[in-house]
Amino acid sequence: MADEVVVIEGDGIGREVVPAAVEVLEAFDIDFEFVEAEAGDAVKEATGEALPTETYETVADADATLFGAAGETAADVILPLRDAVDSFVNVRPAKAYPGVDALRPETDVVFLRENTEGVYAGHEDRLSEDLSTLTRVVTASASRELAEYACEFVGDGRGPDGRDGFTVAHKSNVMRETDGRFRREVLAVAEERGVDADEELMDAFATKLPLDPSQYGVVVCPNLAGDVLSDLAAGLVGGLGLLPSANVGHENGLFEPVHGTAPDIAGEGIANPTAAVLSAAMLLEHLGHVEEGGRVRTAVESVLSDGPRTGDLGGDATTEEVTAAIVDRL
Amino acid sequence: MADEVVVIEGDGIGREVVPAAVEVLEAFDIDFEFVEAEAGDAVKEATGEALPTETYETVADADATLFGAAGETAADVILPLRDAVDSFVNVRPAKAYPGVDALRPETDVVFLRENTEGVYAGHEDRLSEDLSTLTRVVTASASRELAEYACEFVGDGRGPDGRDGFTVAHKSNVMRETDGRFRREVLAVAEERGVDADEELMDAFATKLPLDPSQYGVVVCPNLAGDVLSDLAAGLVGGLGLLPSANVGHENGLFEPVHGTAPDIAGEGIANPTAAVLSAAMLLEHLGHVEEGGRVRTAVESVLSDGPRTGDLGGDATTEEVTAAIVDRL
Ligand SMILES: CC(C)[C@H](C(=O)O)[C@@H](O)C(=O)O
Numbered sequence: 231m232a233d234e235v236v237v238i239e240g241d242g243i244g245r246e247v248v249p250a251a252v253e254v255l256e257a258f259d260i261d262f263e264f265v266e267a268e269a270g271d272a273v274k275e276a277t278g279e280a281l282p283t284e285t286y287e288t289v290a291d292a293d294a295t296l297f298g299a300a301g302e303t304a305a306d307v308i309l310p311l312r313d314a315v316d317s318f319v320n321v322r323p324a325k326a327y328p329g330v331d332a333l334r335p336e337t338d339v340v341f342l343r344e345n346t347e348g349v350y351a352g353h354e355d356r357l358s359e360d361l362s363t364l365t366r367v368v369t370a371s372a373s374r375e376l377a378e379y380a381c382e383f384v385g386d387g388r389g390p391d392g393r394d395g396f397t398v399a400h401k402s403n404v405m406r407e408t409d410g411r412f413r414r415e416v417l418a419v420a421e422e423r424g425v426d427a428d429e430e431l432m433d434a435f436a437t438k439l440p441l442d443p444s445q446y447g448v449v450v451c452p453n454l455a456g457d458v459l460s461d462l463a464a465g466l467v468g469g470l471g472l473l474p475s476a477n478v479g480h481e482n483g484l485f486e487p488v489h490g491t492a493p494d495i496a497g498e499g500i501a502n503p504t505a506a507v508l509s510a511a512m513l514l515e516h517l518g519h520v521e522e523g524g525r526v527r528t529a530v531e532s533v534l535s536d537g538p539r540t541g542d543l544g545g546d547a548t549t550e551e552v553t554a555a556i557v558d559r560l
Numbered sequence: 561m562a563d564e565v566v567v568i569e570g571d572g573i574g575r576e577v578v579p580a581a582v583e584v585l586e587a588f589d590i591d592f593e594f595v596e597a598e599a600g601d602a603v604k605e606a607t608g609e610a611l612p613t614e615t616y617e618t619v620a621d622a623d624a625t626l627f628g629a630a631g632e633t634a635a636d637v638i639l640p641l642r643d644a645v646d647s648f649v650n651v652r653p654a655k656a657y658p659g660v661d662a663l664r665p666e667t668d669v670v671f672l673r674e675n676t677e678g679v680y681a682g683h684e685d686r687l688s689e690d691l692s693t694l695t696r697v698v699t700a701s702a703s704r705e706l707a708e709y710a711c712e713f714v715g716d717g718r719g720p721d722g723r724d725g726f727t728v729a730h731k732s733n734v735m736r737e738t739d740g741r742f743r744r745e746v747l748a749v750a751e752e753r754g755v756d757a758d759e760e761l762m763d764a765f766a767t768k769l770p771l772d773p774s775q776y777g778v779v780v781c782p783n784l785a786g787d788v789l790s791d792l793a794a795g796l797v798g799g800l801g802l803l804p805s806a807n808v809g810h811e812n813g814l815f816e817p818v819h820g821t822a823p824d825i826a827g828e829g830i831a832n833p834t835a836a837v838l839s840a841a842m843l844l845e846h847l848g849h850v851e852e853g854g855r856v857r858t859a860v861e862s863v864l865s866d867g868p869r870t871g872d873l874g875g876d877a878t879t880e881e882v883t884a885a886i887v888d889r890l
């Protein structure tokens with residue numbers, strides 16, 4: 231049976247890089263059924279809703295979704311979509327590619343970010359004229375599920391350089407009950423599974439990653455810590471332009487470049503499709519097409535090292551030229 | 561009347577760098593009354609309490625406190641001490657010094673971190689076998705007080721290069737009510753005071769700071785954001801070894817190096833006293849000895865550029881030799 235893949239371009243350069251990624255997917259002899267759906271600023275403008283119910287349901291019922299970017303409405307789109315695919319982990323590799331100018335070229339870290347709770351569970355109240363509160367949520371079950379995933383991830387040799395352990399980053403010296411629980415459950419699962427795990431306070435991690443990224447491989451974090459620390463890693467590899475991500479669910483997944491809509495260059499056909507194409511590679515792997523995913527990655531690395539480049543990487547190629555080069559080298 | 565300054569060495573290299581900082585303070589013809597007090601792992605070992613009530617009260621009643629570092633008990637010591645001095649802002653300058661190896665030598669950023677609430681207000685509950693929660697707190701009053709301080713700070717020309725505006729970093733797209741309030745109140749105060757303020761999501765800030773630190777000067781943040789983002793800046797200037805901080809209260813203050821106890825080198829007399837000495841400079845300024853504070857800073861910069869260096873900076877000088885050189889150049 232065909233895999234149903236929902237395609238949501240969204241706003242800005244999402245409309246350019248998502249078609250590029252679809253072109254790469256179509257280059258394989260795989261039976262995909264692509265379904266277009268809408269979300270983002272433009273559809274909100276038109277209908278009043280950034281994420282139409284129809285889109286939510288289409289995504290929830292599909293096998294996987296490829297998403298581009300949304301503008302002002304990003305949070306209104308992406309947080310419910312993560313929920314639609316029942317995602318419990320956000321996989322965010324941050325790798326410096328040969329030939330790309332990076333502050334720390336040795337960076338090769340994969341963040342496994344908890345994707346359902348923490349401050350994102352988001353029960354907020356305005357208790358008085360002066361006082362607002364937010365209830366941050368941590369459960370043993372979500373922490374353990376993330377840890378099980380991390381153990382399988384490193385067990386399968388998917389960590390950078392096949393590293394077989396991981397680091398838990400947290401702030402349990404201040405959030406003793408909540409991050410204390412997160413830390414304890416994650417380390418307990420690692421121990422049960424015989425996986426090496428060490429830990430780092432998230433503030434110390436933020437100091438140490440720029441000083442020496444090679445000391446880290448797979449990093450397991452609560453939701454907001456994963457958001458901030460993976461974006462920090464993006465700064466070390468040269469920006470968000472090349473970074474893919476996977477919101478992995480139990481039987482579904484949502485794949486998106488980490489970058490935004492880049493309004494300054496949107497519509498010109500010069501956006502870098504790399505992050506979207508690498509997100510498509512993660513989608514392929516998630517659907518079991520592991521060999522094809524690897525081929526996309528290899529083609530992307532080859533083009534980055536000596537192929538045409540878009541303006542963000544100092545070249546003057548168009549999105550279409552870079553995409554054609556990637557397809558050519560598959 | 562003499563200014564009463566409490567001196568808490570704490571653990572590890574705190575016992576070496578705090579005496580060095582006191583030596584610098586004593587070099588001035590200022591009438592200080594130094595009072596020794598205890599806190600940290602060692603006193604916990606001996607008495608069962610990391611922060612004896614007597615220490616808390618001595619600190620609360622003094623004009624200022626110079627603190628070194630605490631080991632495992634850091635949070636048990638430092639969080640109540642911030643409360644003892646009634647601190648509402650943690651001032652954390654992160655500057656790369658000439659002659660010191662830094663990933664981003666152009667970094668010169670001062671973080672003004674909210675110092676009383678956010679997740680540090682810390683109401684945590686274990687609601688079930690599975691579920692723990694933390695209530696994050698944001699008030700308009702604390703947000704506005706921080707913003708007033710920031711406006712005065714830049715108005716007084718204390719921002720890097722005399723910059724007259726600031727950036728608010730927050731995560732209001734997710735924490736809409738709490739960080740929404742923080743952001744709104746801080747920007748409103750800036751507008752009332754005619755101070756330029758722009759804003760950045762904290763995750764975007766974490767990407768952009770390493771890419772180009774020169775775009776930021778004074779950064780105003782909620783408590784945990786300030787913790788993590790200032791530690792990130794530390795990684796760009798070469799580590800925590802040189803960074804001072806000031807916990808500023810209404811009529812009191814607590815001054816501490818950002819570094820920890822450095823157990824690997826503690827007791828050898830080779831710790832770098834710079835961060836503690838620069839914290840003493842902030843203490844001097846806080847007590848109105850602005851000219852003297854400036855002289856300490858200038859002497860430190862001079863020694864860093866061509867004076868004796870401790871091992872962390874590639875030299876082989878002792879703590880005492882570096883301190884003597886600083887005193888010599890005052
Ligand atoms: C848009 C925003 C809600 C989102 C997040 O905070 O998760 C984004 O920063 C990301 O990391 O995908």
Ligand SMILES: CC(C)[C@H](C(=O)O)[C@@H](O)C(=O)O
Pocket residue numbers: 403404433634635638639787
């Ligand atoms: C020790 C810890 C509680 C403290 C904090 O989180 O504030 C430390 O990281 C700091 O930044 O001074």
